[in-house]
Amino acid sequence: MTSPTAPSIPFPRSTTRLACRTNPHWFAPERTGSPSARQDIERAKRACSGCPIATDCLKWALTHADLTRIGVWAATTPRQRTQLRHRLENRLGPDWINAIARADERARQRDARPPQPAPAPQAHPMWAHPYQPWREPLTADRQQHNRELLKQALTQPTTPTPRPTRIRAEAY
Numbered sequence: 696m697t698s699p700t701a702p703s704i705p706f707p708r709s710t711t712r713l714a715c716r717t718n719p720h721w722f723a724p725e726r727t728g729s730p731s732a733r734q735d736i737e738r739a740k741r742a743c744s745g746c747p748i749a750t751d752c753l754k755w756a757l758t759h760a761d762l763t764r765i766g767v768w769a770a771t772t773p774r775q776r777t778q779l780r781h782r783l784e785n786r787l788g789p790d791w792i793n794a795i796a797r798a799d800e801r802a803r804q805r806d807a808r809p810p811q812p813a814p815a816p817q818a819h820p821m822w823a824h825p826y827q828p829w830r831e832p833l834t835a836d837r838q839q840h841n842r843e844l845l846k847q848a849l850t851q852p853t854t855p856t857p858r859p860t861r862i863r864a865e866a867y
């Protein structure tokens with residue numbers, strides 16, 4: 696099993712006060728196995744379960760085995776972290792740390808990209824510049840155009856509407 700550190704996976708940043716910084720003795724009790732040490736570990740695990748960066752902390756702890764040999768990290772004990780590393784290796788292969796680092800890098804790049812503006816709605820060509828007679832002045836050109844339209848309409852022979860035939864009437 697590989698257990699080198701992965702420098703491309705940084706420890707997550709947090710603006711909140713982390714319990715592991717304010718109460719470090721809970722996370723790495725000196726006399727392991729004693730009742731008070733067990734109590735401290737339980738306290739540490741509880742604090743981790745409410746920590747806003749627990750997921751990224753776990754990722755960092757798993758990929759930095761040599762820096763996390765002891766103590767509680769992201770609510771896990773050293774033995775639990777070893778088990779998780781074995782599982783990751785089985786799932787992702789011997790290069791699992793780099794696989795996680797690459798996925799992490801891709802996610803960081805995606806998050807850093809500025810959001811794409813939504814495409815402007817396409818106006819239908821017919822309505823791109825609709826004529827708004829109540830807004831636009833009636834120009835001389837438009838007056839002339841309107842007169843011609845009217846003339847055409849009056850001079851064009853109209854086709855008579857066909858009367859209903861007898862056959863059609865009988866069909867009812």
Ligand code: SF4
Nearest residue numbers: 715743746749752769
């Ligand atoms: S999850 Fe990690 S950063 Fe958060 S309190 Fe636990 S050990 Fe500290």
